[in-house]
Amino acid sequence: MRRWLDMQVVFLAVVSLVTLGCGKNDSETVAPVSSSEDSDIIHIQPGPDVQTRIQEELILAEPGTIIELEEGVYELTQGLSLDVEDVTLRGAGMNRTVLDFKNQEAGAEGLYITSDGVVVEDLAIQDTKGNAIKSHSADQIAYRRVKTEWTGGPKPTNGAYGLYPVSSRNVLIEECVAIGASDAGIYVGQSKNVIVRNSTAEYNVAGIEIENCHNADVYGCLATNNTGGILVFDLPDLPQQRGHDIRIFKNQSINNNTKNFAPKGNIVGTVATGMGMMVMANSNVEIFENEIGDNDTTNIMIISYNSTDRQIKDENYYPYPETIHIHHNSFGPCGSNPGKEGGTAMETLLGVPLPDVVWDGVVNEEKLVDGKLPDDFKLLIQDNQKLDGELTYGNLGGQTALDSLKTDWVSRDLVAHRGSHDPVPPVTIERLRE
Numbered sequence: 001m002r003r004w005l006d007m008q009v010v011f012l013a014v015v016s017l018v019t020l021g022c023g024k025n026d027s028e029t030v031a032p033v034s035s036s037e038d039s040d041i042i043h044i045q046p047g048p049d050v051q052t053r054i055q056e057e058l059i060l061a062e063p064g065t066i067i068e069l070e071e072g073v074y075e076l077t078q079g080l081s082l083d084v085e086d087v088t089l090r091g092a093g094m095n096r097t098v099l100d101f102k103n104q105e106a107g108a109e110g111l112y113i114t115s116d117g118v119v120v121e122d123l124a125i126q127d128t129k130g131n132a133i134k135s136h137s138a139d140q141i142a143y144r145r146v147k148t149e150w151t152g153g154p155k156p157t158n159g160a161y162g163l164y165p166v167s168s169r170n171v172l173i174e175e176c177v178a179i180g181a182s183d184a185g186i187y188v189g190q191s192k193n194v195i196v197r198n199s200t201a202e203y204n205v206a207g208i209e210i211e212n213c214h215n216a217d218v219y220g221c222l223a224t225n226n227t228g229g230i231l232v233f234d235l236p237d238l239p240q241q242r243g244h245d246i247r248i249f250k251n252q253s254i255n256n257n258t259k260n261f262a263p264k265g266n267i268v269g270t271v272a273t274g275m276g277m278m279v280m281a282n283s284n285v286e287i288f289e290n291e292i293g294d295n296d297t298t299n300i301m302i303i304s305y306n307s308t309d310r311q312i313k314d315e316n317y318y319p320y321p322e323t324i325h326i327h328h329n330s331f332g333p334c335g336s337n338p339g340k341e342g343g344t345a346m347e348t349l350l351g352v353p354l355p356d357v358v359w360d361g362v363v364n365e366e367k368l369v370d371g372k373l374p375d376d377f378k379l380l381i382q383d384n385q386k387l388d389g390e391l392t393y394g395n396l397g398g399q400t401a402l403d404s405l406k407t408d409w410v411s412r413d414l415v416a417h418r419g420s421h422d423p424v425p426p427v428t429i430e431r432l433r434e
């Protein structure tokens with residue numbers, strides 16, 4: 001156990017150094033608002049009319065413009081928006097340039113982006129009325145060293161999402177921090193070609209969520225003190241479905257035991273407190289070389305959407321997780337105090353502590369051959385390590401077992417899951433502007 005705690009301390013120290021070192025040179029000075037004929041750089045400092053000044057520059061910007069927000073706290077009462085391509089919005093560092101929306105009166109987001117080629121970097125957005133920063137239908141969108149936070153702690157009245165690109169392509173989120181979202185701290189939805197790396201999510205309901213995405217990599221991240229650490233979901237009634245080709249690797253998902261504080265009715269409200277990672281209704285998902293532990297319900301959960309007990313009205317929706325490969329991870333303890341949002345059935349069927357890997361066992365029966373799922377679609381588990389003993393596994397037994405809560409169909413046999421799938425291809429983002 002000491003080795004496990006030591007690894008956590010080292011990782012947190014590295015994240016802290018990265019965060020503290022991302023500001024600009026302290027000696028640099030600029031005019032409050034100015035532009036140069038030799039460059040397209042606009043400088044802005046905090047002031048009484050800063051709301052109007054920032055929004056005007058976002059409207060008047062031309063492709064290639066860099067808007068630099070100097071060190072300080074920017075008190076804003078309305079959301080900001082950007083619809084000009086190839087614009088950079090840059091602060092002096094996530095702990096030095098703060099856009100404060102605690103008195104926000106209008107706008108669903110702190111910053112809303114609908115243009116391509118945008119870079120947002122080195123600033124913080126806090127206490128927004130709704131989502132902190134959202135991009136929609138944007139290609140080549142990058143968030144670098146951006147912090148989103150609700151400073152009053154975990155509450156259902158906090159905004160739903162921190163970093164929130166949706167229906168976008170070629171999305172990069174790196175060295176960011178998300179704290180206190182009532183849905184997901186870092187959320188990427190219905191997007192293609194996604195990279196989330198070297199970022200931290202804590203005290204959110206979902207730390208990092210990849211939803212209805214095609215081709216996504218999440219790596220080098222820390223998810224801690226959330227309700228659920230890293231979630232890979234596919235949901236019905238959305239324009240893009242059949243989430244696939246997802247890699248979750250070299251992350252830490254530890255101590256995600258914050259009580260679920262999602263507003264009532266949200267799908268993420270069904271996530272049991274104490275969930276390290278969770279895959280729902282995605283295909284071709286590879287989870288490898290992660291450190292996962294100290295999660296009170298389970299370290300990894302694989303489920304069908306059917307297990308949510310929600311009616312499926314979307315005839316095009318496919319609710320089953322398939323071709324899931326879990327390998328070469330390091331597991332710490334888990335399962336000692338299952339969350340009641342979704343942990344009660346698991347506790348009834350599997351007892352306490354719950355296993356490291358739990359699968360609901362729900363499959364598409366139309367694909368069964370001689371009563372078994374073909375190898376190409378199986379959940380495969382291999383070459384993982386448990387720091388305090390042997391890796392544990394539980395198959396809840398499928399829909400019949402879940403409906404009846406009888407243990408007749410429960411299995412703990414890992415033999416049926418031996419083997420490997422082909423590696424999921426890495427995500428590449430071309431032409432991303434530095």
